[in-house]
Amino acid sequence: MAASMASTSLSARQGYAPARVAARAGAKPVSAARAPLRVVAGESRIGKHAVPVPKGVTYTLKDNLLAVKGPKGELEFQFPDLMVMTEEDGAIRLSKADESKKAREGHGLYRTLCNNMMVGVSDGFEKKLKLVGVGYKAAMQGKDLNLSLGYAHQVILEVPQGLKVECPSNTEIVVSGYDKVEVGNFAAIIRSKRKPEPYKGKGVRYADEVVLIKEGKRK
Template structure:
């Protein structure tokens, strides 16, 4: 039994969810999202919320059960609250700022890195060394944060680079004489 899959997804007030076949769509104060679930799982609306279950007892259906429930949960949370990932920049002279619809990053290269902000995602820089990526689609927010981090991932000797706010960077000791 899937521990995640057997819990129903609660639909908060202000959010309307509709089920059409294998497609689940949700509309809320932040926007509208939909997801098409695999044919191996069944989805239905109950008094508790949206219930996801396997169609049969096959290994494939049980494997996709928890994932499908999480995808439905992500669209419900996205349209009601939204998602955000926080990044921090460490290094002398490393900084970020938003200019129009581009994120400008100074990361120790001979040139500044310009990252175009995708549609549906908002990026803010409360401090020159902090970046907050937010949006309603969890996958896209995580992907944008990963692409920004990829420009200069944290290195293990001095810890310089772009890292997630809660990320632990394993530090190595330098060369000895």
């Protein structure tokens, strides 16, 4: 009895709460027992939306092979078995075949790809670039894009099939086509021929690109 009172008195003097004293003694307080956490796979915000089929676009879908045709051209792509593709009224819906990591990660990606195919053959995509620098010029000659970029020679690029390149002025370039990836790739190739330098910004840049100019060394 005395030992019990002494223990209680010691706990009170040192400020231990009953649960804390029990923990120090090796016992597990009732409040410490918690239910295990459940991790629920989230639904892709992009993937959950069906892909609308634009007016004037026709398509065929068989065994996840999607072929689309529109005013701008034709595209086809074999979607993986990770996706289940179903036809709705004027739209295509992509669902996950299972809850695997690959299926969850690819859900939004493949939905975006499907949408890009529809938009590409109906409206197309374009990427604009501009040339900055004295004497820098661009012009189309037949199927080739000729660039004067300050080198001793001209840079000549053959325009890939399925793409169209226009030069509204000698310092502007517009790349357009129905395949978004091809449009972006060729625009990147053009830019790579003379990337913007950091001190005066001279070079080839995207029309919406912001080039950070560094301060030159002071004499």
